[in-house]
Amino acid sequence: MKVVALAGGVGGAKFADGLAHCLSPEELTIVVNTGDDFEHFGLHISPDLDTVCYTLAGIANPQSGWGRMDESWVTYTELKQMGAPDWFQLGDRDLATHLERTRRMEEGETLSQITAHFCQVWGVKHPILPMSDDPVRTWVLTEDGELPFQEYFVRYRFQPAVRDFHFRGVERAHPAPGLLAALSQADVILFCPSNPFVSIDPILAVDGVRQACLQKRVIAISPIVGGRAIKGPAAKMFMELGIPPSPLAVAQHYAGLITGLVLDDLDADYAMEIQQLGIGTLVTNTLMNIPAERYNLAHTILQAIEGGKL
Amino acid sequence: MKVVALAGGVGGAKFADGLAHCLSPEELTIVVNTGDDFEHFGLHISPDLDTVCYTLAGIANPQSGWGRMDESWVTYTELKQMGAPDWFQLGDRDLATHLERTRRMEEGETLSQITAHFCQVWGVKHPILPMSDDPVRTWVLTEDGELPFQEYFVRYRFQPAVRDFHFRGVERAHPAPGLLAALSQADVILFCPSNPFVSIDPILAVDGVRQACLQKRVIAISPIVGGRAIKGPAAKMFMELGIPPSPLAVAQHYAGLITGLVLDDLDADYAMEIQQLGIGTLVTNTLMNIPAERYNLAHTILQAIEGGKL
Secondary structure, eight states, X not given: OOEEEEEOSHHHHHHHHHHHHHSOTTTEEEEEOOTTOEEETTEEEOHHHHHHHHHHHTOBOTTTSSSBTTOOOHXXXXXXXXXXXXXXXXXXXXHHHHHHHHHHHHTTOOHHHHHHHHHHHHTOOSOEXXXXXXXXXXXXXXXXXXXXXXXXXXXXXXXXXXXXXXXETGGGOOBOTTHHXXXXXXXXXXXXXXXXXXXXXXXXXXTTHHHHHHTSEEEEEOSEETTEESSSSHHHHHHHTTOOOSHHHHHHHTTTTOSEEEEEGGGGGGHHHHHTTTOEXXXXXXXXXXXXXXXXXXXXXXXXXXXXXX | OOEEEEEOSHHHHHHHHHHHHHSOTTTEEEEEOOTTXXXXXXXXXXXXXXXXHHHHXXXXXXXXXXXXXXXXXXXXXXXXXXXXXXXXXXXXXXXXHHHXXXXXXXXXXXXXXXXXXXXXXXXXXXXXXXXXXXXXXXXXXXXTEXXXXXXXXXXXXXXXXXXXXXXXXXXXXXXXXXXXXXXXXXXXXXXXXXXXXXXXXXXXXXXXXXXXXXXXXXXXXXXXXXXXXXXXXXXXXXXXXXXXXXXXXXXHHTXXXXXXXXXXXXXXXXXXXXXXXXXXXXXXXOOOSSHHHHHHHHHHHHHHHHTTOO
């Protein structure tokens, strides 16, 4: 079975890691949101790509889910003492990634090439593709004005209420090499339990991606469990847009695109309503507090798909 | 007495530090070569400015003379493991300087403004000026072709024989704000014991600096002692250009510009020949192995100047 998984940050990375334990590198391609990318201290930073790569490499910080394991903070501490902006944490090991990515970009390498190189260095066998090698920048229209994503997310800790999202540059962004081919060869496309608005939607907005999805079996894993997001602002965003956060809201958000939705045991009551939208459901434990749960969730979903139950 | 000192890297920094112990911030201005500046991993690095600032701040590595005291190498080690270029060492504390400088430059601050800010953060009271806020890049014409200074100096450990030097951009570079005023108000201008070809000459090449020097008492401290450079390629460069390295060679290099030369006890025999060029001499211990020697050397030279002996 050939699978393409669309992923954002921590939740997406954990589920992608689960899939990587069940599928060979020939069977799985992971496509990562780059709308979060930004420039900071002159460096090109790709937070979601880093989180996915670090997680699959087994070098992610197991507590936070992002950044590096065994991280130190010498440079960051020094920067703070110099009065530099400290709203985005820069670990010493993580900095090496940003520095080397920036250097290679300045030498003309694409984000895809650099990501492939990093994966080779870190021993990641499964192909990880940025959604595009062209710059796409997510801006969040809030009640306090429009903010670049990282400022909204990290600097202002997603406190301003959202009104809308804008993926700047996406109209000119080409899908990364191999992305459309992977989608067209896929037996199933999975939307990881990532933020629909700012993780999955930017990927879908890249030329050809949404259309490719429309030809396929597409299954989303709800990032909303028990009315909350496991991590991040997904539930808060639904509320601010006037929609009660639930797997049903996720199903409606992706309506016309997904053929199935995986929801948590806690939300079993929503299954019927979701099915009435013509969307198949799988109710299971979707929490991934420990690595074994990632593998179990991926295994359960892949088995349901293979067994024709989703 | 108002003094302006022109300085390059380690030797210049040590002597400038000696001067700073003898003169108040109102009496001393330090002008630093920026021809060594370069871009690496997307960062703007100013090696000589950093060395001078760190030294005056008392935070320089006392063993190497450059870089930070109590340095760590987490990012650099990680970069090496990623196969990144490792010919230029990037310490974790040092990296904070490069990052914050780059960030401020991208926000439109000048190198002068940034240097002033760093000095304030590090408690350096004496004004330290880059020679220019405009980019000047020293290229070294070698028998193996032309090399940017840092590649010649660090990457190739100054092994290729030199033929000539070129300060790219210097014809368009304006002297840093306050530089010409400091020179015109100076009672004496000192050329620190820095490399004449690649530390002092780039400063002299900035518009108005050489002319200002011609109006003043100018005293150089020979960086050549006993036929060798204390540090770096100065002696090797003299030889490759067909000139036996000695304080006399230094005097001839600066002929028409300097009114006095300070040479080491080891080289006392050269004093007469130098005086025959119309250049006054002071023979003293010029080695600065320990901080006290910096202060002694500065004190001895300043006393000789005040006493009319140089």
